[in-house]
Amino acid sequence: MVGALYRWQFPVMKSRVLITLPLPTTVLEALKQQFELQVWDEGPMPTAQIAQWAKTTDAILCSLGTPISADLIRSNPQLSTISSISVGVDHIDMAAATAASLPVGHTPDVLVDSTADLALALMLAATRRVVEADRFVRGGHWSADWATDFFLGTDLSRATVGIVGLGPTGLAVVKRVRAFGADVIGWNRTEREVLGVRNVALDDLFAEADIVSVHTAAAPETHHLVSADRLALMKPGAVIINTARGSVVDESALIKTLSEGKIRAGLDVYEEEPLAKNSPLLAMDNVVLMPHLGSATAATRQAMMERALANLVAGLSGKPLPWCANPVVYTGP
Known part of the structure; x- marks a missing residue:
């Protein structure tokens, strides 16, 4: 009691x-x-x-x-x-x-597959210029007949896709792009053998890939891993996708490269979030922007x-x- x-x-x-x-x-x-x-x-x-x-x-x-x-x-x-x-x-x-x-x-x-799906969505949106074409139609600009050079893009099935970071999400993206028929090259901080992926040096990956998809973790050693020098190695018309962390990409260098019209991009993450309202990225047609939605299912x-x-x-x-x-x-x- x-x-x-x-x-x-x-x-x-x-x-x-x-x-x-x-x-x-x-x-x-x-x-x-x-x-x-x-x-x-x-x-x-x-x-x-x-x-x-x-x-x-x-x-x-x-x-x-x-x-x-x-x-x-x-x-x-x-x-x-x-x-x-x-x-x-x-x-x-x-x-x-x-x-x-x-x-x-x-x-x-728990978010490997949803992030990999978004990476693939950004690849297709950027390579086939989906958002750009959507704005074109909504703006009332579609007045000409079909033409051979109208909104030309890149076939994922004919592309070489470079995967930066062969962890769980990178491997899930490998699975998806291989299903499309893409050739896959890869780089990991510690070398890792993956079926269907040809390992290359990081600089070679940027020079060879039609699409670079970033999946490495944020860490001091990966800060600005995607540097101005590596962006300069990319082919004209190549695409860079980032669904990892904003700090992995030198955003200022990326903005400069995009402004020159050499490459396209699909981004879900940024160095500062939310993205600043005066960011030059907002005015660019050659980049698809998402508000950090990798896990948004x-x-x-x-x-x-x-x-x-x-x-x-x-x-x-x-x-x-x-x-x-x-x-x-x-x-x-």
Whole structure:
């Protein structure tokens, strides 16, 4: 009886969770059953607001648009978990998190196919000039009869496709373009033999490919891997696709190359997101632009959400995160 009375007089406090993005009502209602929530749903959450709310929270549920700095981590030693609804964690200072023994959750292995599908969609849109032709028709410019040089593009079935990064997404793209009949060449940071892919040096890949598709992860050693020098190696009329990370491509160099009309591009990611309203890319007809939609299918986003929530609940329960981006916090160096 005394024990029961003690429990009623001193209930266990709910853990506090800072959520930095809008979530479906059903998800929020379920979380409210277990946690005390602070939810930001007014667009990108300002850094100052994150810092203020983080002082009174035990865990953060975020996405790629939420920068988690070393200073924020060091200033909030009460944090037990960061769970990001993303595969990449380059928006989080991982060195600081690991130094603080703070586990960071992410959502790997669920968006490979959806990202590969989008890469293929961008290839077809750019090589066959789909968006450019759509604007042409909608603008009322289609007045001439058929002509032999009207909106000429590139056959994927006759193309050489260069895959930069032969990880899971790169391999999924290999599978897709081979089904079209394309010749495939590849480059990986650590050489990897893949059936149907001829490994070449990175500079040779840019010089030889009709389409270059970028699938390498963001890391210090891949920053501006697609440089001005490598863009200059590309054939006239070649296409570059980026569904990986914006930092892998030197965007200023790409803009300059595109403005010269030498190549075309299909982009889903950028060095700064959202893309600036004054970006020269917006005025170019030879580039297809997407607002970072690689994972944007209902099934993939649901899977990402489920993994992020599983990470959050595990961390706040004192258990290891099932999908931890820095597992060394559990095992030690």
